Amino acid sequence: MNKKIIAILAELVPLVSAVTSYTLIVHGPNSLFIKRVIAVTMLLAFLGFVFCIIGRKLAKEEKAVRVLGVFDCITPLLVIGFYVVAIFSFGL
Numbered sequence: 046m047n048k049k050i051i052a053i054l055a056e057l058v059p060l061v062s063a064v065t066s067y068t069l070i071v072h073g074p075n076s077l078f079i080k081r082v083i084a085v086t087m088l089l090a091f092l093g094f095v096f097c098i099i100g101r102k103l104a105k106e107e108k109a110v111r112v113l114g115v116f117d118c119i120t121p122l123l124v125i126g127f128y129v130v131a132i133f134s135f136g137l
Contacts, residue, residue, distance in 0.1 A: 049110070066087045
C-alpha cells in the first residue's frame with residue numbers, strides 16, 4: 046500500500062470512532078458488548094492527536110492528511126466536551 050493511503054486510513058480512525066461512539070450512546074441498546082464497543086471507540090477518539098502524528102510522519106506533504114489531522118486534533122476536545130456535559134447533566 047501507498048504511504049498516503051495508510052496515512053489517510055490512520056487519520057480516519059478517530060473520526061469514525063467518534064461518530065460510532067456518539068451514535069451508540071444515543072441509540073444503542075444497553076448490552077455488555079455495546080458498552081465495550083463504546084469504551085474502545087471513545088478511547089480511539091480521545092487519542093486522535095496520536096493518529097494525527099502518525100499520519101504526518103507517513104505523508105506530511107499531502108493536503109488530505111493535513112485536513113484530516115485538524116479534525117483528528119478536534120476529536121479529543123469533543124470527547125472531553127461530551128464528558129463535561131455528562132457530568133453537568135448529573136448535577137455534580
